[in-house]
Amino acid sequence: MRTIQADEITKAVRNLCMHSNRYCPEDVKKALAAGAAEEEAPTAKEVFRQLMENIDLAAKTGVPLCQDTGLAVLFVELGQDAHVQGSLHDALNEGVRQGYKDGFLRKSACDPFTRKNTGDNTPAVIHYDIVPGDKIHIALMAKGGGSENMSRVTMLAPSDGWAGVKKFVLTRVAEARSNPCPPIIIGVGMGGTFDYSAKLAKKAMLRKLDDINPDPDLAAKEKELLELVNRLGIGPMGLGGKTTCLAVKMLVTPCHIASLPLAVNIQCHSARHEEVII
Amino acid sequence: MAQYELTAPISDEDARKLRSGDVVFLSGTIYTARDAAHKKLCDLLDEGKPLPMELQGAVIYYVGPTPPPPGYVIGAAGPTTSYRMDAFAPRLHSLGVKASIGKGIRNEAVKQSLKDHGAVYFGATGGAGALLGTCIKEAEVIAFPEMGPEALRRLRVEKLPLLVINDSVGGELYVQPNLEAVGL
Numbered sequence: 332m333r334t335i336q337a338d339e340i341t342k343a344v345r346n347l348c349m350h351s352n353r354y355c356p357e358d359v360k361k362a363l364a365a366g367a368a369e370e371e372a373p374t375a376k377e378v379f380r381q382l383m384e385n386i387d388l389a390a391k392t393g394v395p396l397c398q399d400t401g402l403a404v405l406f407v408e409l410g411q412d413a414h415v416q417g418s419l420h421d422a423l424n425e426g427v428r429q430g431y432k433d434g435f436l437r438k439s440a441c442d443p444f445t446r447k448n449t450g451d452n453t454p455a456v457i458h459y460d461i462v463p464g465d466k467i468h469i470a471l472m473a474k475g476g477g478s479e480n481m482s483r484v485t486m487l488a489p490s491d492g493w494a495g496v497k498k499f500v501l502t503r504v505a506e507a508r509s510n511p512c513p514p515i516i517i518g519v520g521m522g523g524t525f526d527y528s529a530k531l532a533k534k535a536m537l538r539k540l541d542d543i544n545p546d547p548d549l550a551a552k553e554k555e556l557l558e559l560v561n562r563l564g565i566g567p568m569g570l571g572g573k574t575t576c577l578a579v580k581m582l583v584t585p586c587h588i589a590s591l592p593l594a595v596n597i598q599c600h601s602a603r604h605e606e607v608i609i
Numbered sequence: 610m611a612q613y614e615l616t617a618p619i620s621d622e623d624a625r626k627l628r629s630g631d632v633v634f635l636s637g638t639i640y641t642a643r644d645a646a647h648k649k650l651c652d653l654l655d656e657g658k659p660l661p662m663e664l665q666g667a668v669i670y671y672v673g674p675t676p677p678p679p680g681y682v683i684g685a686a687g688p689t690t691s692y693r694m695d696a697f698a699p700r701l702h703s704l705g706v707k708a709s710i711g712k713g714i715r716n717e718a719v720k721q722s723l724k725d726h727g728a729v730y731f732g733a734t735g736g737a738g739a740l741l742g743t744c745i746k747e748a749e750v751i752a753f754p755e756m757g758p759e760a761l762r763r764l765r766v767e768k769l770p771l772l773v774i775n776d777s778v779g780g781e782l783y784v785q786p787n788l789e790a791v792g793l
Contacts, residue, residue: 374630374772374782378734381734381737381740381770382734382736382737384737384740385734385736385737385738385739385740388739388740388743389685389739392739393678394675394678394681394684394685394738394739394742395675395684395685395738395739396685396736396738396739397685397687397735397736397737397738397739398672398673398674398675398684398685398686398687398689398738398742398758399673399687399689399738400675400685435675435676435677435678435684436675436676437673437674437675437676437684437685437758438757438758439673439758446645448756448757448758448759450757476690477689477690477712477713477735480690498793501791501793502793504786505786505788505793508713508714508783508786509712509713509714509732509783510690510692510712510713510714511690512712512735512736559791562787562790562791563786563787563788563790563791564784564786564787564790565784565786566784568712568732568734568735569713569714569783569784570732570772570782570783570784571784599735599736600736601736
């Protein structure tokens with residue numbers, strides 16, 4: 332049994348919040364550069380130019396990439412041989428509280444009825460998994476509201492199959508148009524239950540954009556969906572162009588014989604997530 | 610497609626000459642308001658109370674900025690998604706608001722109100738918050754400070770880069786998705 336101090340977890344989460352909101356991940360930068368090279372329309376080119384300049388400016392000045400610094404979503408994998416001295420849950424939320432305050436990040440958490448801001452961007456949305464080992468793996472996603480609002484969960488009939496999945500994803504993107512700040516990233520969660528499919532869709536977006544799904548069938552499906560979505564021609568910021576989507580990432584798990592749960596989580600181009608292992 | 614440098618508040622004539630696709634570099638005084646602030650403004654109107662701002666020729670920027678780091682007047686300040694303000698925009702246009710700045714599609718009622726009142730809808734690049742923040746030279750909370758990032762602010766901007774998305778004659782810059790290309 333290895334002991335990890337709660338303070339150490341708080342510090343790590345604070346740093347994840349502050350760093351992820353200022354530094355665009357390298358895989359996202361590469362995907363944006365590839366998209367920019369594809370476009371011919373002047374408006375699409377200008378959007379990419381502004382996005383690249385924004386990324387450079389944020390890294391240089393420390394001003395966040397986007398004013399929507401997100402609700403903090405944490406995926407925590409706790410090694411079963413690790414023991415946290417103190418409250419893990421409190422330590423994670425304290426890290427978010429400190430990171431958003433000390434990092435001059437926007438506090439975007441509010442009561443759903445009164446709309447009163449909680450003032451410190453907590454509570455974070457935290458998903459826990461117990462895994463082998465004696466370490467803690469924490470992935471933080473600073474998830475913006477505009478793209479999250481365009482996401483949906485549905486319960487397809489099993490007979491809808493892959494054709495039904497494609498139709499639902501394409502319809503969702505077509506309806507969202509310019510709202511979620513394209514070029515977007517799409518997380519698709521299939522299987523499990525109503526709730527679990529949504530978690531998988533979000534978790535899928537922790538993958539690097541340029542990784543290739545180890546399952547060849549899923550790799551082909553991700554590629555097919557990406558090509559189809561980009562045929563919609565919505566383009567950067569919805570102004571038309573070849574790059575509506577940078578990547579489609581899928582996570583799939585078995586489901587009930589009666590069901591085909593499907594979740595489509597949409598992420599804007601400012602895909603801010605980082606991970607740490609303690 | 611033309612390129613203009615305009616100063617806010619903007620005149621009826623300036624708003625009406627703009628066409629979707631035009632590039633506008635906007636300077637002058639504008640106001641920030643998201644949906645919660647819009648609701649408060651409309652509540653004040655319902656109660657017959659004065660508003661904290663002049664609506665004639667006003668430009669409203671749909672933005673909830675990050676707090677200013679030391680030495681800055683504002684942090685990141687890019688546009689939020691505009692449809693959440695659709696319920697309020699026509700009323701404000703009828704009272705003199707000449708433009709809004711946001712990102713994302715508007716409903717038919719808003720597009721009609723742009724035609725009825727000679728107003729426009731500007732798009733700014735979503736997710737370019739650090740860059741757009743550099744165009745903001747002064748920022749002051751003038752109402753609803755308890756709402757934090759959603760407070761109503763007065764901004765002085767210099768050459769804020771905008772695109773005319775919807776104009777006062779029914780033009781729209783956003784493309785329709787090509788449903789046929791994917792068999793929908």
